[in-house]
Amino acid sequence: MSVTGLGSAPALPGELDAAVAPVGRRGLVRALWHSPNGRVGLVLVGVVVAAAIAASFGGTPYDPQFQNAAALLQHPTWSHPFGTDQFGRDVLSLVLDGLGVSLEIACLAVLIAGVIGTIGGVVAGFLGRWTSAVIMRVTDMMFAIPAILLALIVVAALGAGWLNSAIAIGVGYIPIFVRVVRGPVLALRESGYVSAGRVLGFSRRRLLFRHILPNVSGILAVQTSLALAWSVLAEASLSFLGLGPPPPTASLGEMVSQAGSLAAIAWWTLAFPSVAIIFAVIGFNLLGDGLRDAIDPRTRKP
Amino acid sequence: MTDDGPAGAVAPAGRRLSGEGRARGLLFEVARRLASMVLTIFGVSIIVFLVLRLLPGNALTSALGVSEGLLTHAQLVALDHYYGIGEPVIQQYGSWLHAILTGNLGVSLQSRTSVASLVGTALPVTFELAIAAMLLGLLIGVLFGVFGALRPGRAVDVTGQGVSVIGLGVPSFVIGTGLVTLLASVFQYFPSSETFASLTSDPWLNIQQIFFPALTLSLGIGAAIMRTTRASVLEVVGQNYVRTARGKGLSRHSVTWKHIFLNAFIPVLTMSGIQLGYLLGGTVIVEQIFVLPGLGRLLVESINGRDFPVVQSVTTIFAAGFVVVNMVVDVLYAAIDPRIRNR
Numbered sequence: 145m146s147v148t149g150l151g152s153a154p155a156l157p158g159e160l161d162a163a164v165a166p167v168g169r170r171g172l173v174r175a176l177w178h179s180p181n182g183r184v185g186l187v188l189v190g191v192v193v194a195a196a197i198a199a200s201f202g203g204t205p206y207d208p209q210f211q212n213a214a215a216l217l218q219h220p221t222w223s224h225p226f227g228t229d230q231f232g233r234d235v236l237s238l239v240l241d242g243l244g245v246s247l248e249i250a251c252l253a254v255l256i257a258g259v260i261g262t263i264g265g266v267v268a269g270f271l272g273r274w275t276s277a278v279i280m281r282v283t284d285m286m287f288a289i290p291a292i293l294l295a296l297i298v299v300a301a302l303g304a305g306w307l308n309s310a311i312a313i314g315v316g317y318i319p320i321f322v323r324v325v326r327g328p329v330l331a332l333r334e335s336g337y338v339s340a341g342r343v344l345g346f347s348r349r350r351l352l353f354r355h356i357l358p359n360v361s362g363i364l365a366v367q368t369s370l371a372l373a374w375s376v377l378a379e380a381s382l383s384f385l386g387l388g389p390p391p392p393t394a395s396l397g398e399m400v401s402q403a404g405s406l407a408a409i410a411w412w413t414l415a416f417p418s419v420a421i422i423f424a425v426i427g428f429n430l431l432g433d434g435l436r437d438a439i440d441p442r443t444r445k446p
Numbered sequence: 447m448t449d450d451g452p453a454g455a456v457a458p459a460g461r462r463l464s465g466e467g468r469a470r471g472l473l474f475e476v477a478r479r480l481a482s483m484v485l486t487i488f489g490v491s492i493i494v495f496l497v498l499r500l501l502p503g504n505a506l507t508s509a510l511g512v513s514e515g516l517l518t519h520a521q522l523v524a525l526d527h528y529y530g531i532g533e534p535v536i537q538q539y540g541s542w543l544h545a546i547l548t549g550n551l552g553v554s555l556q557s558r559t560s561v562a563s564l565v566g567t568a569l570p571v572t573f574e575l576a577i578a579a580m581l582l583g584l585l586i587g588v589l590f591g592v593f594g595a596l597r598p599g600r601a602v603d604v605t606g607q608g609v610s611v612i613g614l615g616v617p618s619f620v621i622g623t624g625l626v627t628l629l630a631s632v633f634q635y636f637p638s639s640e641t642f643a644s645l646t647s648d649p650w651l652n653i654q655q656i657f658f659p660a661l662t663l664s665l666g667i668g669a670a671i672m673r674t675t676r677a678s679v680l681e682v683v684g685q686n687y688v689r690t691a692r693g694k695g696l697s698r699h700s701v702t703w704k705h706i707f708l709n710a711f712i713p714v715l716t717m718s719g720i721q722l723g724y725l726l727g728g729t730v731i732v733e734q735i736f737v738l739p740g741l742g743r744l745l746v747e748s749i750n751g752r753d754f755p756v757v758q759s760v761t762t763i764f765a766a767g768f769v770v771v772n773m774v775v776d777v778l779y780a781a782i783d784p785r786i787r788n789r
Contacts, residue, residue, distance in 0.1 A: 288487070288765050288769045289493065290768060291723070292727030293764055296746075297497050297757065300757050301497050301498050380619070381727075381731055384619045384731065385730070385734060400619060404626065404627070404735070408631035414623060418624075429614075
């Protein structure tokens with residue numbers, strides 16, 4: 145039922161057995177490919193990631209910031225497949241570059257949210273009552289601020305910039321990781337094999353890293369994919385509002401914002417950056433749904 | 447949304463009570479939720495306050511637009527004192543909280559007017575936009591969801607699914623920018639070019655100005671609500687009581703809305719509550735596109751101008767609104783579903 149990735153509930157203890165049922169690595173990819181969501185998601189993410197990596201290594205047809213005064217606002221042609229903008233820059237190169245920046249920021253943001261959120265969730269689920277209560281209270285309060293708003297005030301405090309965008313978006317997503325991880329950890333702590341390990345005298349660290357974390361990895365993978373979708377969207381929203389990394393850093397959200405006044409005469413300046421954002425957002429969302437289907441056999445369609 | 451533990455603990459006691467006792471139990475439940483809500487808002491204000499104080503730059507000089515060198519040391523100290531910048535963080539928070547509780551939201555660093563008056567003019571705009579978007583979203587979501595589920599695979603369903611793909615996948619700022627372009631270039635229609643008219647001063651112009659931003663926001667909400675409604679209705683349609691109701695010869699209208707929809711409504715309500723967070727974030731962007739003088743626009747302007755008293759108050763108001771609405775949704779569960787009410 146994942147819709148925005150923000151509304152997904154953590155697995156209930158009862159759902160856990162299915163949620164953690166291990167699927168072999170090869171089985172996972174096959175299951176992913178066989179679910180329609182997963183297949184479309186894989187393809188879209190593949191295209192987007194390939195484009196972003198190419199751009200990061202300078203694989204754009206033109207220098208994205210090169211302003212060709214002889215080619216202002218040109219229609220898409222063979223030499224400029226996505227046309228040119230009002231400064232004569234090649235839109236394809238700008239889109240590729242922006243996609244690269246966007247994915248870099250999203251990955252860093254998800255890394256921040258994932259690491260802090262997972263630690264928070266594990267600590268809240270595995271350690272004592274007091275720590276748990278404090279962490280969950282703080283999480284509740286962060287939840288009371290809509291994630292994009294949380295990102296906005298972090299940008300307000302830190303100022304706009306590449307790193308600050310990533311921090312802001314990451315902070316916004318932390319509470320979701322905490323909730324998603326804590327539920328299963330709480331249930332796993334009481335499960336038969338963890339109790340058995342405890343009786344055998346395994347250290348807490350061993351229980352945590354060898355017996356609990358591996359069983360949360362599936363849920364983490366799903367959440368990471370959904371978080372990436374949200375982060376790309378949030379990054380684009382921030383830079384659309386003029387609160388992203390300042391120029392000359394390319395940014396899809398800023399391109400859409402600039403194109404607003406041009407789109408009536410030059411549709412390509414609006415269409416292509418928009419499509420890039422949409423591909424990335426839908427791709428990661430579908431990949432997350434597909435991963436969920438693949439990991440949880442009950443939702444997998446025959 | 448907050449803790450469910452104590453709520454569960456109250457339920458068994460409520461089951462044995464009846465009449466007056468149950469009313470008292472309900473009252474207690476509402477009081478408990480109110481208390482938890484106030485605590486949450488209090489915590490939110492602390493988080494907002496702390497995040498904004500982490501700033502490395504000096505809010506004062508950036509707000510005054512003067513380089514520090516132009517001011518004498520004594521002037522700087524006096525200004526710091528005036529804005530309370532030199533004090534310890536706890537004291538700053540204390541005086542801010544005190545001021546807020548007495549209805550004084552501070553003075554905007556940029557426009558030198560009181561934050562309360564800025565918020566006072568902006569809040570109704572955002573409120574109207576949010577309500578209109580939610581209503582449109584519910585309308586789109588519920589209608590397509592219900593009729594789509596009743597005739598899966600037919601034209602209504604396919605149309606609905608198509609709209610939901612757009613609503614879920616296309617960001618609101620793309621929809622909004624596209625819509626503005628379309629209206630301007632194809633229909634030569636610019637409702638936002640005139641200054642914003644309030645609902646009381648010029649209702650007709652106001653509706654024109656609110657409709658398109660609300661529509662932009664409602665597609666995302668509507669898509670999520672549609673998916674939930676469709677799934678929920680599909681589950682209910684197969685139930686025995688629906689067959690019985692049809693067998694009794696009840697009108698199709700009555701079966702659809704009284705027997706199917708009401709029973710399928712709880713997940714829809716939950717999803718609507720979740721979408722409110724999206725809606726509040728969305729107003730920030732959509733107000734920017736359609737040049738609506740609401741809270742979101744005020745927030746972005748004050749972030750750009752590093753106008754912290756405004757950022758602080760507006761964010762807290764947004765979050766408080768979100769918390770209050772979530773509580774209302776919780777209470778609505780009980781009002782709508784007798785199974786929850788009589789627990």
